[in-house]
Amino acid sequence: MPGLPARCPRPRDLRRGAVLTWVFLVAVGAAASTGCWDRTGAAATAALPPVRTSAPAPEASRPAVGTADREAVARAAAEAVAEGKSGKKAAQEVVSRSGDRWGAVYDQGEYAAFAEDLDGRWTGVGLWAGRGRGGRVEVERVQPGGPAARAGLRAGDRLLSVDGHTVTGLAVADVVALLRGAAGTPAVLSLSRGGADFTETLRREQLRAEPVTVRELPGGITVIKVASFTRGSGERVRAAVRAAPAGARLMLDLRGNPGGLVTEAVAAASAFLDGGLVATYDVRGTQRALYAARGGDTARPLVALVDSGTMSAAELLTGALQDRGRAVAVGTRTFGKGSVQMPTRLPDGSVAELTVGTYRTPAGRSLDGAGITPDVPADEGAEERARTVLGGLGVGP
DSSP: OOOOOOOOOOOGGGOSSSSSOOOOEEOOTHHHHHTOHHHHHSSOSSSOOOEEOOOOOSSTTSOOSSOOOHHHHHHHHHHHHHTTSOHHHHHHHHHHHHTOTTOEEEOHHHHHHHHHHHTTEEEEOSEEEEEOGGGOEEEEEEOTTSHHHHTTOOTTOEEEEETTEEOTTOOHHHHHHHHOOOTTOEEEEEEEETTEEEEEEEEOEEEEOOSEEEEEETTTEEEEEEOOBOTTHHHHHHHHHHHSOTTOEEEEEOTTOOOBOHHHHHHHHTTTOSSOEEEEEEETTEEEEEEOOSOOOOSSOEEEEEOTTOOTHHHHHHHHHHHTTSOEEEESOOOOOOEEEEEEEOTTSOEEEEEEEEEEOTTOOBOTTTOOOOSEEOSTTHHHHHHHHHHTSOOOO
């Protein structure tokens, strides 16, 4: 499997739209100054790349709150393996006791799936699982045209078991791992809808999602929807901005965006900024910075649509555009994740991701737990409200 990407996900049981947790790469050290972050950390090398991010700490020099000791985690895994036990389980127990809210341990198969996610492709049945009311596992949405959609599954269906394995009590990450598998293999799903149980046998297949879509609204508004920051999405955003008609106003829709590669979020920021700071982050007290490339479109009126499903890399982008005075944020408060996690390979081949630091917006705001408060609150009819806001911002060049 490729090198392991650093990530910026949400808590495993809180995911709202990404398969497992979306990778949020932040390369440290020399890579930050040489511009080779994606090559170095985006699962392209054999070595473990550095960090992932999620939210900022009160002080850059202060260690992240609720962190697991890396050596203790590795030692627990090694001892378990020596005794013929599960190194992953032992490591997870240490992480759970540490209070590291975002810490997690994944096996090799789960991390192999992450490598696919980075490219916006995966092998499965085309459904997103999430934690519903009462802790039950539900279908959050289905991939249009995928096996689940063709079988008539829909959001809200309760998932009871996968291939005979009961999912009750499992972490969402473990449920998604059950849904994954080789293309062409069957997946027997037991579900419930409206109180009636039923079974569907689906065939896993290679699936791909388009992370960036563009549409035009009446009145000269170009809507750029970014579903996630997978590889290449930042350049797609830049291309969409360049292709927007003369005089168009821009609406950047980040609702439901669970994050992704930080390099792509920075590239997307570069579409709207002419260089300058995008965010700062710290890793064990050492502070670093992320900068936009020069040459972005700074003239067209811009609104960023956000909601409670806007997370991680998407929050980093929104915070940068808001703090830099480049965009008006419209919608509801974002999720609020801003800590940095670093992956460590354990003796049994599993990987522990432990919180090591935090990030901040250009104005120094910490988003962890607080999220981004939009400039213009709007829940229902948010897009219409955004159109009104754009109408008052003038006309682009």
